[in-house]
Amino acid sequence: MTLRKWTFTVDSGDAELRLDQLIAQHTDLSRRAAREALKLGGVQVDRKRVKVAGRMVKPGTEIRVAYDPDLPPVPTMAIPIVFEDAWLLAVDKPAGIATQGTWATDRHDLLALLRTQRPDLKLFLHHRLDQGTSGLLVLAKDARANPGLAAAFAGRDLEKLYLARISGPLEACTVEAPIGRLRGADPGRFGCEGDLMEPKSARTDFRPATAEETAGLAPGHYLVARLHTGRTHQIRVHLAHLGRPILGDALYGGAPSDRLWLHAWRLGLRHPVTGEDLHLEAPPARFLA
Structure with missing residues (x-):
């Protein structure tokens, strides 16, 4: 597993950016990878999972990002x-x-x-x-x-x-x-x-x-x-x-x-x-x- 994590705080210069743009700007993830992290639930805004790439976030908000490019496909097995x-x-x-x-x-x-x-x-x-x-x-x-x-x-x-x-x-x-x-x-x-x-x-x-x-x-x-x-x-x-x-x-x-x-x-x-x-x-x- 190659889990990577980032934590950053939104500043005033980021006020017009979407969440996926913020992630790409403050990490080394591309916007495509940022959207994938969002879809999988790897992004937290003020400690709550967020999955909406287009969300606007206020300055001073803490963003946590976790991304694992080696995650397998989402399992579909039936639980006994x-x-x-x-x-x-x-x-x-x-x-x-x-x-x-x-x-x-x-x-x-x-x-x-x-x-x-x-x-x-x-x-x-x-x-x-x-x-x-x-x-x-x-x-x-x-x-x-x-x-x-x-x-x-x-x-x-x-x-x-x-x-x-x-x-x-x-x-x-x-x-x-x-x-x-x-x-x-x-x-x-x-x-x-x-x-x-x-x-x-x-x-x-x-x-x-x-x-x-x-x-x-x-x-x-x-x-x-x-x-x-x-x-x-x-x-x-x-x-x-x-x-x-x-x-x-x-x-x-x-x-x-x-x-x-x-x-x-x-x-x-x-x-x-x-x-x-x-x-x-x-x-x-x-x-x-």
């Missing part, structure tokens, strides 16, 4: 539905797509695909999966489910199990180590040690997956991870902290692979409206032998 009722929608997110819009696009992500697949729905997001991670993601489709679902994820009143593959064996253990963003890290990443920005408590339980749980999967060392907190990259960071990074996780020192071997596998929660106990599962099909 795991569970649906009047209030909730649970899906099996494919690996390789972001949960929601990135700097450069709001057309290549899961929410954009779901808007295309289910234009009748207004969906509310309360948790996320990393771009390389596949598996269960639950959204509210009715505002009445929002408070309960938000509280469940904020308070960890649920059971979240992930399946991960690592390069060597690891005995059952619990990691309780704070996680924070590593100051100055490029590319940006998180850690449990070093100069951490705003570290927060984090706890993950790990155990080896059983032969029954991994039947039919590609041979390897699999772990079941249970999250008790919801920090960014938590499983990836805690396994790297143990010296057992996830296979394919180049950001945290994992052995090279064609994929990130991490899957949101099972989720247990109380239905935020009906009170029913839900036990959802997305089999790790992309790990099959």
